[in-house]
Amino acid sequence: MEAQVALVTELQDFFRRRGELELDYSKNLDKLAKSLQLRHKEQKQKREQWPLFSSYACWQQLVTQTKNLSRDHAVLSEVYSTHLVNRLTQVMEDVQRIYKRCREIGYETHEEILRVLHELHTTMKTYHSYQAELRQAEVKLRAAEAQRGKLEQTLSQDKLDRSKKYKLIEKEVVKRKNKYTDAKLKALKARNEYILCLEASNTTIHKYFVDDLSDLIDCMDFGFHNCVSRALLMHVSAEEGRQKSVQSGLDALSACINSLDSRLDKQRFLEFNHTAFMIPKKLEFQGQKTDDQSPEPEIQKVLHQEMESRLNQLQQRLTTLRTESEEVWKTLETAESTLLEMLNAKDYDCSGFFKENPIPPTKPLETVSIKQRADRQETEEFYLTKFREYILGSTRIARLDAKQEYIRQSLLADSPEAKSPPVKHVKTPRRKRIGRLQISGQPKLFGGSLEEYLEATNQEIPLIMKSCIRVINLYGLHHQGIFRVSGFERRKQRSTYKIMYLNVG
Amino acid sequence: MEAQVALVTELQDFFRRRGELELDYSKNLDKLAKSLQLRHKEQKQKREQWPLFSSYACWQQLVTQTKNLSRDHAVLSEVYSTHLVNRLTQVMEDVQRIYKRCREIGYETHEEILRVLHELHTTMKTYHSYQAELRQAEVKLRAAEAQRGKLEQTLSQDKLDRSKKYKLIEKEVVKRKNKYTDAKLKALKARNEYILCLEASNTTIHKYFVDDLSDLIDCMDFGFHNCVSRALLMHVSAEEGRQKSVQSGLDALSACINSLDSRLDKQRFLEFNHTAFMIPKKLEFQGQKTDDQSPEPEIQKVLHQEMESRLNQLQQRLTTLRTESEEVWKTLETAESTLLEMLNAKDYDCSGFFKENPIPPTKPLETVSIKQRADRQETEEFYLTKFREYILGSTRIARLDAKQEYIRQSLLADSPEAKSPPVKHVKTPRRKRIGRLQISGQPKLFGGSLEEYLEATNQEIPLIMKSCIRVINLYGLHHQGIFRVSGFERRKQRSTYKIMYLNVG
Structure with a gap:
């Protein structure tokens, strides 16, 4: 003993x-x-x-x-x-x-x-x-x-x-x-x-x-x-007890990691600095009233001819620019997805280090990692170059487009007798977004960007809005809690979750 | 940024x-x-x-x-x-x-x-x-x-x-x-x-x-x-990874804790010190051969009478002693269960300390713990006293029992003419075991004490032994691996586990 x-x-x-x-x-x-x-x-x-x-x-x-x-x-x-x-x-x-x-x-x-x-x-x-x-x-x-x-x-x-x-x-x-x-x-x-x-x-x-x-x-x-x-x-x-406590901490951290959201960060950043990022007022036309008098027909004719030829030029220019830009966008998209693939390599798993016969957590070979870094930087460089081209190109397109549109409008206004049916408005191509690929799945309906949601779902008005409006139209005036008394925060949240759940399910 | x-x-x-x-x-x-x-x-x-x-x-x-x-x-x-x-x-x-x-x-x-x-x-x-x-x-x-x-x-x-x-x-x-x-x-x-x-x-x-x-x-x-x-x-x-590793360590420790086994420890201790704990040889009778001649009838008669009266005395003495011992055993058992209850208080749970609002792991009140300690020691003291009484009492009983048995046997041998049918052998009361209560459930069939197993299951021969013997009787000579070639260790173990599993299930 x-x-x-x-x-x-x-x-x-x-x-x-x-x-x-x-x-x-x-x-x-x-x-x-x-x-x-x-x-x-x-x-x-x-x-x-x-x-x-x-x-x-x-x-x-x-x-x-x-x-x-x-x-x-x-x-x-x-x-x-x-x-x-x-x-x-x-x-x-x-x-x-x-x-x-x-x-x-x-x-x-x-x-x-x-x-x-x-x-x-x-x-x-x-x-x-x-x-x-x-x-x-x-x-x-x-x-x-x-x-x-x-x-x-x-x-x-x-x-x-x-x-x-x-x-x-x-x-x-x-x-x-x-x-x-x-x-x-x-x-x-x-x-x-x-x-x-x-x-x-x-x-x-x-x-x-x-x-x-x-x-x-x-x-x-x-x-x-x-x-x-x-x-x-x-x-x-x-x-x-310690294990459980640590686990709950890890769960909380995982939740934080999952809610890392670049869109939201951008939104908050823009809102925080809204004075700097506010869209300035439009520049006003500064001219004489006298211009209003319509010019003599012969002058107008000359002008018209010139404008029409210019419109043609602009349209040709635009078509080439658009094609170019489209090309740039495609390479940009490819570069983005390549880059994302590099970034998203699942290289954070450490579970192997903790097994019975642990793999020693060696640093990856210096040469390999240098190679990877170089690849990454090259792709990134390419991506950024393309991004620059795209931004500048699209600015140019927007500018020319604005001019072209103005000329077209004024030509139409000047020759009402022509009654040429207005050119069917070309549907503005969907806005292209940088980093779009990063976000997987449908954008958030609640707490997300309405614009992106509509883009992704191809709706004009979100279904939920339509539905809400219909219900309000039908019952709004007879029910407490819509127009007359505001609802409980808790109940609102619950409804939101229900809708989100049904939406996902 | x-x-x-x-x-x-x-x-x-x-x-x-x-x-x-x-x-x-x-x-x-x-x-x-x-x-x-x-x-x-x-x-x-x-x-x-x-x-x-x-x-x-x-x-x-x-x-x-x-x-x-x-x-x-x-x-x-x-x-x-x-x-x-x-x-x-x-x-x-x-x-x-x-x-x-x-x-x-x-x-x-x-x-x-x-x-x-x-x-x-x-x-x-x-x-x-x-x-x-x-x-x-x-x-x-x-x-x-x-x-x-x-x-x-x-x-x-x-x-x-x-x-x-x-x-x-x-x-x-x-x-x-x-x-x-x-x-x-x-x-x-x-x-x-x-x-x-x-x-x-x-x-x-x-x-x-x-x-x-x-x-x-x-x-x-x-x-x-x-x-x-x-x-x-x-x-x-x-x-x-760390969590998992710690958890597996804890599981192993829990297994160790579960296999804490006082019986096994005792067994090993006794085996290790077997020279000290070996049962010594019986003391031999040291007397003259001359005693063999049967004494004269009148002497024998006197002796018989004396022995019979002594037997009676012994039997009376034994009965009282047995009752006493039974009494002592009962109190001993009660004391044991009380003590065990004290010992087995589930006071090792610390999960409360690790919650969000942790209960500070205060030491239990000094007075309370002193009281508990005192209670425990008192019970323990009582238990040990009873244990002493029981051990000494049962030794005395065993001694008297041996004497009584010898007298009874020699009386029977001396008067074969009486042909009194041998008193039906009183079933020796089941051996009482200290600390029996500590062990819950059936004793182990494999790796446990055979004696205890038989006691607990009320069998004379374990079923598995009977079954094995029957199978060996039937097939033993025709099969390799019973009498002729020894089986694989692995296969033996597997069979053992199977039987244990069925036994438990």
Whole structure:
């Protein structure tokens, strides 16, 4: 049992040191989180714009996580160095106390055995001495009997009857016979006693080795395994608590990562700086009223001819530019998807590092990574060049388009007699979006960009809007909560989620 | 975008410091595990008996766990301080590079706009100057026309036809008229040009603010969110790997805790010290051969009477002792279950400490815990006293029982004529076991104590043994692998598990 106590001491020592270690770790984590927060406070001015970005939430979550981790490890430390150490101390005390008592009981049984053995020894001695007495008595009896026999042979029957000597001998024989019988009885009793003691001793010793020792050990062990296992279960429970806590932190972080949203960030950024990004007023025409008088027909004719030729030129120019731009857009799109593929390589999986035979987290080969970087930069460069071409090209197109449109309109206005049916308005090509490919799936109906939603769903008005308007048309005036009393925030949210769910489902 | 770069810097800093911290923690854990192992090696002599105990496996598991934890945190540190920091550096580089390029493109569009505005300004100026010229030409035309009108009024038609002055004026008017028409045409052209430029400028500016700015921001952001989220996902993945690893360690520890087995420990301990605990040889009867001669009938009769009376005494004594012992056993059992209840209090749950609003792991009130300790010790004391009484009492019973049995046997042997049918052998009461209550459920069939198994299942021979014997009887001689070739270890184990499973199921 000494070994078990030593083992518990070792466990206790382990938990004490582990507790110190956890405390240390917890303190370091806390320091880290605090210093980050402090710096954040100090640089509040500089970091004014941070809350605009969805990555800020991730950062915050990381800090919170660190704080929580620190707290959890502080708890672990507390559990280890206070609870577990105390518990194990108690276990040791208990075990040692019980052990002492059991030893005492063991000594008592030993004494009992010794007593029994002593008794056995005594009875054996008694038996042997009685046996000796018996043998003496027997010898004496035999001697007397021999004397009597001799006498009986030498003397006749009559003589014998009268012989005084014979009578004496006869008496002697009877006396000796009685003595012998007594001795025999005593010896037999002693023998029985001895055998009984022998049986008792054997049984006692057998019982001691077979039952009592086992019982004593059981008794010494009593509760030891329970207590140790409960102490260790406390450790397991504490660790599991930590695990759960970390897991929930990770889940929260994952949620933050999933809600990283470049569109939303852009939106917030634009709103925050709306003064800078407000669309300026249109430039007004600055001319004389006198222009209003319509020019002389011959002049107008000249002008018309010129404008028409110009319109033709513009249209030709536009067609080529559009084709070019289309070309540029296509390469741009390809470059974007290539780049995205590079960016989205699933190279963040670390699970391999934590297996039984961990793959050491080696840095990828220097040359390979340099190659990758170079590829990436090349693609990026190409992408940016194309982006530049596209932006500038589309600006030019927009400008020419505006001119062309104006000329067309004024030509139409000038020659109403021509009554040429207005050229069917070319559907403006769908607006092209940079980074469109990054976003997968349908754009958000709630909290997203309405424009993008309509583009993606090819609707003019979102179905939900139509439906709402229809319902309001039908029931709006008769129901509370539409025009008359505003609804509960909670109920509005619930309805929103329901609709979103149905939309997705 | 500056803010985003700053945020990434902050993230990088966080991971760098976190990495250092994890490394520190990992080193400490490693030191702890190593020092424990070292001490274990040094004290190998002293700890020779440790492997006998099932708690040793727990200790080993704890050390292994610590080592694994150290390894995992080393990996975490590596992931943080190398992979994540590098990754974030790349993100920053990329973002800054793209940002620079986008700024350049932005400047270009700005220049374009300025160019367009400049053009607008020029056309406006041209328009205004042509307008002024037009007005001059008009004034001159009007003056010439007025002169002509005056002349027409003063002179008659004939005179006019012949008047040289009129002709001159007529010429002048035509000349001025032509000039005016030219000016008008130029002015109108300039006006058109101006309006076209105005349209173009408005469109360009509008496009810049509505589309280009948004596109530029999108382009600047391009990949940023992806890269940041992938970096953070790496963190999540690493943490999850750690979680899984810790969880498997905890599972292993739980398995160790579950296999804490006091019976097995006792068994191993007894086997290890078998020389000390071997049942000694029975004490032999040391007497004379002479005893064999049966004593004289009268002596035997006396002896018989004495023995019978003694037997009666013994039996009476035994009955009282048995009752007493039974009583003691009952209290012992009660004490044991009370004690077990105290020991098995489920007080190791720490999950409450790790929730959002953690219950601080306060030590239980000093007084309460002292009270509990006192209660426990009192019960334990009582239990041990009873245990002592029981052990000593049962030893006495066993001794007397042995004597009684011997007397009964010898009485029977001495009076064979009595032919009293042997008293139906009292079924020896089931052996009582200390700590029996601790073990719940059926004792193990494989790797357990056969005796206990039979006791618990009330069988004489385990069913599996009977079944095996039957099968061997039937097929043993015809099958390889029973008597003729020994089976594969693997297959034996599989069969064992199958049987155990069926047994449990």
